[in-house]
Amino acid sequence: xxxTLNDAEIDPILSGKYEILPSSGFVASVxxxxxxxxxxxxPIPFPWRRALPGLALVVATLVLxxxxxxxxxxxxGGVPAPQVVAGAQSALxxxxxxxxxxxxxxxxMSLVLAWAIVxxxxxxxxxxA
Amino acid sequence: MxxxxxxxxxxRVLGGDVSAFEEIVQxxxxxxxxxxxxxxxxxxRAEELAQxxxxxxxxxxxxxxxxxxxxxxxxxxxxxxxRSELRRIPARTVPIEDVPEPADTRISATxxxxxxxxxxxxxxxxxxxxxxxxxxILFYFHEMDVPAAARSLGLPExxxxxxxxxxxxxxxxxxxxxxxxxxxxxx
Numbered sequence: 001x002x003x004t005l006n007d008a009e010i011d012p013i014l015s016g017k018y019e020i021l022p023s024s025g026f027v028a029s030v031x032x033x034x035x036x037x038x039x040x041x042x043p044i045p046f047p048w049r050r051a052l053p054g055l056a057l058v059v060a061t062l063v064l065x066x067x068x069x070x071x072x073x074x075x076x077g078g079v080p081a082p083q084v085v086a087g088a089q090s091a092l093x094x095x096x097x098x099x100x101x102x103x104x105x106x107x108x109m110s111l112v113l114a115w116a117i118v119x120x121x122x123x124x125x126x127x128x129a
Numbered sequence: 130m131x132x133x134x135x136x137x138x139x140x141r142v143l144g145g146d147v148s149a150f151e152e153i154v155q156x157x158x159x160x161x162x163x164x165x166x167x168x169x170x171x172x173x174r175a176e177e178l179a180q181x182x183x184x185x186x187x188x189x190x191x192x193x194x195x196x197x198x199x200x201x202x203x204x205x206x207x208x209x210x211x212r213s214e215l216r217r218i219p220a221r222t223v224p225i226e227d228v229p230e231p232a233d234t235r236i237s238a239t240x241x242x243x244x245x246x247x248x249x250x251x252x253x254x255x256x257x258x259x260x261x262x263x264x265x266i267l268f269y270f271h272e273m274d275v276p277a278a279a280r281s282l283g284l285p286e287x288x289x290x291x292x293x294x295x296x297x298x299x300x301x302x303x304x305x306x307x308x309x310x311x312x313x314x315x316x
Contacts, residue, residue, distance in 0.1 A: 013247045014254065015269040020166050022158045026176055030154045030183045037184060038147045 044125060135199040139190055154183055157200070161207050167266045168211045169220040170255060178214060182207040201280050208281045212263055220255055253303045261296030264289050 134152070141149035161182055165175035186203055193202045254265055263282060268289070271277035279289040 013250050014265070015272060019163055020172055020175070022162050022179075023176060026158055026162070026180070027151060027154050029176075030158075030180050031148075031151050033180060033184055034150055034154075034187050035147060037187060 047124070132198055132200075136195070139193065139199065142187070143190055150183075150187055153186070153199075157183075157203060160200075161203070164204070164207060164266075164270055165211055167270055168215050168263075170251065171220065174220075178211055179207070181214075182210050185210060197280070201277075204277075204281045205283060208263075208267065209283070212259070216259060249304060250300075253300055256303070257296055257299055261292050261299060264292035265296045265300075268293055 135156070138149045138152045142153075158179065161179040162175050165178040165182070166172065169175055169178065182203075186206055189206065193199060254262060257265065264278065267278035267281050268275065271281065275286055275289055275293075279286045282289060
């Protein structure tokens, strides 16, 4: 029959300060890792000076789009007027009717631009000229 | 090694003497490994966690404000790491035969019944929800010192006391026949 544990028995079970001893090579292993850390080159900081003009341009574009959108919205009296919606539908239809060649050209240019950005970023991050 | 020795070692490390960090590792390896072992009950993983804690301490030595003692800062850092790692990859249940012999002979189980009992209590603690388990582990690790446990967990003492109370309640329900949990010491 099981008996109930008392305080004097439960305390050592959960409060024994040192249950295991560190392995003999533990300090050496930690110090190896610390020395590797100390000799590793510092992480590359984010190139804020290079990125700021681009970020500023993106923010300015977004603000401009928001202003134009808001102006178009308020022209309709605070709610999307039927003519605004109709105009948007018409513009969408026009865009969809644009020549396939022009669209492909833009897509191709975007891909080339994306590839160039990736290559440049990799060169900068790996330090190769 | 005293608190002043810790401070001197830290200053030397910050001054560029990496080898001075070995003094810190020598002093705190036992507590940090044993604290990790309480969280995971796996010797290998405990050493890996403790090594990562030392590495993070090395990286963040400048952040030690010296308002609290070095040990308080180190335990809080290690506790944070152990908690997040154990939430990412929970501890597995270790078979009783894999549990290493205690280093402290005062807590040695004298027979299989005692070992079963000890193992059952520890397994029950590991099976608790994380917030209660962490409070109990830190409370007992700091020799039933609620303020020290609260500092390591970065929680108010009242929260730690409430979690200890609730954790013990759950433990009582899990081990109704074998466990009678001691009352919380006054902080």
